[in-house]
Amino acid sequence: MLIDVIAGARPNFMKIAPIIDAIETQRKNGVDIHFRLVHTGQHYDKKMSADFFDQLNIPAPHHNLEVGSGTQAEQTGRIMMGYEALLMEKPCDLCIVVGDVTSTMACSIAAKKMNNIKVAHVEAGIRSGDWTMPEEINRMVTDSITDYFFTTSDVANNNLRKAGIPEERIFFVGNTMIDTLYKQMPxxxxxxxxxxxxxxxxxxxxxxxxxxxxxxxxxxxxxxxxxxxxxxxxxxxxxxxxxxxxxxxxxxxxxxxxxxxxxxxxxxxxxxxxxxxxxxxxxxxxxxxxxxxxxxxxxxxxxxxxxxxxxxxxxxxxxxxxxxxxxxxxxxxxSGNWKKGGIPELWDGKTSPRIVQHIMDIWKLG
Known part of the structure; x- marks a missing residue:
């Protein structure tokens, strides 16, 4: 099985690092599962890209689409064109997108239009209700064509249920960014x-x-x-x-x-x-x-x-x-009256292995 893991902007990098680790762990255990890291180049500043790859020990991308700067429409179009060309050369079995940046939406669209490649959205179902935010549009478009929804909270689960998503396609797994946080804190x-x-x-x-x-x-x-x-x-x-x-x-x-x-x-x-x-x-x-x-x-x-x-x-x-x-x-x-707070359910540093296990179960791997 070949999985494309999409990253394009700074928020993505913290979310994909543990997913790649979890895939690699299963591959080393003999499971027929492989990844292809696709960097769209949406963020091209070194502090927003290369430094994060170095610090989080993310492997070098297999492909960098190098889309660079531009308007929302320009970036979306270039990402879709670049990713479509890659899929035409060698299609994947599953496209994993994370978060809510332009790359998330654009690659989801390109994958679904390319022989209906399955799309998994990590951080699916979150909503701000603010349509002035480009990220909100990205979330809604991505979730409208996603096949497998990996969520961070029961609020997200309920948002998807209200949108008519069948229960068997919603997987409450936690927060991959917190996986990275726990791993990197020391x-x-x-x-x-x-x-x-x-x-x-x-x-x-x-x-x-x-x-x-x-x-x-x-x-x-x-x-x-x-x-x-x-x-x-x-x-x-x-x-x-x-x-x-x-x-x-x-x-x-x-x-x-x-x-x-x-x-x-x-x-x-x-x-x-x-x-x-x-x-x-x-x-x-x-x-x-x-x-x-x-x-x-x-x-x-x-x-x-x-x-x-x-x-x-x-x-x-x-x-x-x-x-x-x-x-x-x-x-x-x-005055010392700020609430103490707690940690949300399943934000335990083990989200990515749960995601990969669900994928393995869906594809009957292992």
């Missing part, structure tokens, strides 16, 4: 920023912002950063910056003595900072999951989340996009 690396800014455990906060609702308007970004700075009690704020956000910060002239802008970090360095932080301030989805498992308070600057279990079970709170919501959350944090 290898976390102290970044240069730790000594440069004299950081101490629980003595700083780390923040990430990249969504248009927060960063694409100078006035909104300036107000948001101002609220964060003013309510931070002077605690260092470490801000590994997305290139688009960097341009907006510079144009708006935003600065503060305790606001430290740094370059994007590798996986091991970034999560070292998350693990030891007083809190995380973000508009990302995946970071809320990692913060939850590491027990770190997390403030999410979004109006909705596709990962509600990080709020109902974990350490995350959804603040919305109104900058005025920041100060009350900070007061709650500094």
């Amino acid at each position: 290898r976390f690396i102290k970044p240069e920023a730790w000594d440069k800014y004299n950081l101490t455990e629980k003595g700083y906060m780390i923040m990430t912002l990249h969504r248009p609702a927060n960063v694409d308007t100078q006035d909104k970004l300036k107000e948001l950063i101002g609220e964060i700075v003013n309510s931070s009690n002077g605690m260092p704020l470490i801000f590994p910056i997305h290139p688009r956000t960097a341009k907006m910060l510079e144009a708006a002239g935003i600065s503060a003595p305790n606001l430290h802008i740094i370059e994007p970090l590798g996986y091991l360095e970034f999560n070292y900072l998350v693990k030891n932080a007083k809190a995380v301030i973000t508009d990302s989805g995946g970071i809320t999951e990692e913060a939850t498992v590491m027990g770190v308070p997390c403030m999410t600057l979004r109006d909705s989340t596709e990962r509600p279990e990080t709020c109902t079970v974990g350490t995350n709170e959804l603040l919305g996009t109104n900058p005025k919501a920041v100060a009350p959350a900070m007061e709650k944090l500094f």
Whole structure:
């Protein structure tokens, strides 16, 4: 059996690494199961791609489609064309896509149109309800043509049931990104920023912002950063910056003595900072999951989340996009009243072996 494992953007790499490990384990045990790693090249910056492959010990891709930058439509078209050509040369038995990036949707479409190749979606069924997010469209399109749905929570299971997906095609397995987190936690690396800014455990906060609702308007970004700075009690704020956000910060002239802008970090360095932080301030989805498992308070600057279990079970709170919501959350944090949180069901570091076992059962391998 040949499985294509698709990766294209930074969030994918943490999710595919343990799946590849699980496939390789079964192959070494004599099971007729093989993978072909396809990197679409959607993220082509070294910090967003090559460093992650190195740090997570992901093997070199068998194929790199090298699609590069472009609009949503341009990237989608180039990914579909590149992957279709690969499938025409040598089709696979199963295409595994993860998460909700453009590569996920594009490769799913190409596979289904190429002799109806079966598609397995890891992280299926999650929904934010926000159709302004490209990721939400990617999720919905991918799930509409997926054959096997591997889910992270019962909320996702119910979303799929409501969409009419038969129970026998839904597999509640947990979260592959947490597999990677548990495996790599002993290898976390102290970044240069730790000594440069004299950081101490629980003595700083780390923040990430990249969504248009927060960063694409100078006035909104300036107000948001101002609220964060003013309510931070002077605690260092470490801000590994997305290139688009960097341009907006510079144009708006935003600065503060305790606001430290740094370059994007590798996986091991970034999560070292998350693990030891007083809190995380973000508009990302995946970071809320990692913060939850590491027990770190997390403030999410979004109006909705596709990962509600990080709020109902974990350490995350959804603040919305109104900058005025920041100060009350900070007061709650500094008063010691932040919820302790727990770890969602099956986020135990064993998700990927469960996925591969289900695939083996479906194909009657082993």
